Amino acid sequence: MITVAIPTLDIASPIVEQAAQAAQARGWQVRNATLDGCGDLLKSNMADIALTSPYGYGKGVGAVDYRIVPGPCVALEDYTNSFGIAFPPHSTGLSRAFSPEPTAFSTIIGRLIMAEKFDVALELVSSAEHADCIIGPVTPGEPPAMDLGEEWFDIVESPLPIALWVARVDTEATELDTFVAECANPQLLHAHVSELVPLDADHMPREGKILYRWSSEVSEGLSATLHTMFYHQLLPEIPAIKLYGKD
Numbered sequence: 001m002i003t004v005a006i007p008t009l010d011i012a013s014p015i016v017e018q019a020a021q022a023a024q025a026r027g028w029q030v031r032n033a034t035l036d037g038c039g040d041l042l043k044s045n046m047a048d049i050a051l052t053s054p055y056g057y058g059k060g061v062g063a064v065d066y067r068i069v070p071g072p073c074v075a076l077e078d079y080t081n082s083f084g085i086a087f088p089p090h091s092t093g094l095s096r097a098f099s100p101e102p103t104a105f106s107t108i109i110g111r112l113i114m115a116e117k118f119d120v121a122l123e124l125v126s127s128a129e130h131a132d133c134i135i136g137p138v139t140p141g142e143p144p145a146m147d148l149g150e151e152w153f154d155i156v157e158s159p160l161p162i163a164l165w166v167a168r169v170d171t172e173a174t175e176l177d178t179f180v181a182e183c184a185n186p187q188l189l190h191a192h193v194s195e196l197v198p199l200d201a202d203h204m205p206r207e208g209k210i211l212y213r214w215s216s217e218v219s220e221g222l223s224a225t226l227h228t229m230f231y232h233q234l235l236p237e238i239p240a241i242k243l244y245g246k247d
Contacts, residue, residue, distance in 0.1 A: 001027070001028065001029050002026070002027075002028040002029070002048045002049075002171065002172065002173045003028065003029045003030075003031055003041075003046065003047045003048055003049075004019065004023050004028055004029070004030050004031070004047065004048070004049050004050070005030075005031050005032075005033060005037075005038035005041040005042060005046075005047035005049070005050035005051070005052070006019050006030055006031070006032055006038065006050075006051055007032070007033060007034055007035040007037070007038050007051055007052070007163065008032055008033070008034065009034075009035050009163065010137075011074055011082055011162065011163075011210065012035075012051060012074050012162070012163045014184060014185045014188045014191075014212055015051070015072035015073065015074065015163070015180075015183060015184040015185070015212055016051060016183050016184070017183070017184070017185055018182060018183050018184065018185075019183040021182075022179055022182040022183050023179075026179070028173075031046070031047060034101075034104070035051075035052060035053050035056065035104065035105055035162075035163060036052065036053055036055060036056050036103060036104065036105055038050040038051055038052040038056060039052035039053060039055065039056020039057065039059060039060075039166070040056070040059075042056065042060070042064070042066075042166060042168060043056075043059060043060050043063065043064055045064075045168070048167060048168055048171035048172075048173050049069070049165060049166070049167040049168070049171065049173060049176060049179075049180075050165075050166055050167075051163050051164070051165055051166075052163065052164065052166055053105035053161075053162065053163060053164070054105065054161050054164065054222055054225045054226060054229070055105050055108055055229065055234070056105075056166065057164060057166050057222075057226075057239065058226055058229055058230075058234075058235045058239050059235070060166075060239070061235060061236065061237055061238075061239040062236060062237060064168060065168070065169040065170070065242075066166050066167065066168060066169065066239075066242065067166070067167050067169055067242050067243060067244040067245075067247065068164055068165065068166055068214075068222075068241065068242065068243050068244065069164075069165040069166070069167055069176050069177055069180050069243075069244045070177075070214040070243050070244065070246075071165060071177055071180045071181050071184070071213070071214055072165065072180055072181065072183065072184035072212055072213060072214075073161060073162075073163060073164050073165065073211070073212065073213065073214050073218060074161070074162040074163040074210065074211070074212060075159040075160060075161045075162060075210070075211040075218045075221060076148065076149030076152070076153075076159060076160045076162060076208065076210060076211075077149065077153060077159040077160075077208050077209045077210075077211055077217075078149055078150050078153045078206075078207065078208030078209070079147050079149060079150040079193060079195060079206035079207055079208035080147065080149040080150075080193045080208045080209070080210050081138050081143060081147060081193055081195065082137065082138060082147075082148070082149060082162075082210065083106040083109075083110070083135075083136065083137055083138060083147075083148040083149070084110075084135075084136075084138050084143070084144025084145070084146055084147050084148055085097075085110050085113070085114070085133050085134070085135050085144055085145060085146040085148070085151075086133065086134045086142070086144040086145055086146075087132065087133050087134075087145050088128065088131070088133075088134065090129070091131075091132040091133065092132065093132050094114075094118070094120050094122075094132050094133070095120065095121075095122065095123060095132060096122065096123050096124075096125045096130060096131050096132045096133075097110070097111065097114075097122040097123070097124055097125065097131055097132065097133050097134070097135055098124070098125055098126070098127060098128040098130075098131035098133075098134050098135075099124065099134065099135045099136050100136050100137075101136055101137075102124050104136075105162065106135065106136065106137070106148060106162075107124075107135050107136065108229070108234065109148055109152065109160065109225075110122075110135035110136075110148060111124075111135070112228055112229070112232060113146070113148065113151045113152060113155065114133075115232060116155050116228070117151065117154075117155065143195075147206070148160065149208055150206060150208065153208070156221065156224040156225075156228075158217060158220045158221035158224050159211055159217055159218055159221040160221055160225065161218055161221050161222045161225060164214075164222070165180045167244060176244055177244060177245060184212070185212075188212055189211075189212055189213050190209045190210060190211050190212055190213070191209065191210045191212070192207070192208075192209055193207065193208050193209060193210060194206075194207045195207065219241060222241060223241060226238055226239055226241075
């Protein structure tokens with residue numbers, strides 16, 4: 001039976017809202033996990049297709065032959081108020097980080113941003129009380145000091161891919177492009193995000209978009225992400241970007 005791995009990730013809900021129905025119509029099984037857990041299911045051959053992060057895609061290099069299904073995806077273009085880095089009042093330096101999701105892709109990106117922009121190698125600690133900064137999803141009403149999408153765009157001038165549909169090349173499933181299209185809200189191609197600022201603020205609102213469709217810009221962002229993870233020795237080599245139905 002074909003198995004589909006779908007993450008429990010709020011920001012990805014627009015592209016998986018019909019996934020259960022689309023899988024059921026084909027007689028496929030659905031498994032839920034974290035974003036990178038879906039990548040682990042794919043790598044261990046416990047899933048045929050998964051919505052996972054660029055890190056989940058990259059971890060298969062040298063071990064499994066993957067194809068990206070170039071359809072619905074999630075990418076952050078500039079300011080999106082989705083994931084960030086906050087600096088609590090008790091911070092005394094810039095060496096230790098806490099994350100409620102220490103192995104999450106967003107945490108990896110937060111640490112890479114600090115390394116790239118400030119040459120800081122953050123050590124992950126298990127308590128927010130002992131951390132100089134906190135990396136993770138944005139808490140409503142508590143905007144972080146640094147927005148991950150904005151900081152990444154400033155570094156590479158390309159969107160930051162968060163979630164991609166990835167399939168094993170040896171899967172017996174067919175027409176995966178049709179399947180992933182059926183999973184998503186067809187009307188929502190992107191969502192504009194604008195910062196809420198007081199009327200007397202000393203700066204204009206920051207703006208950006210959450211992208212929900214694959215494009216050449218998202219491909220460029222993925223390439224930059226994979227190269228950066230390789231440079232920081234998170235991947236043994238740079239994976240090629242191989243597309244379903246083309247490579």
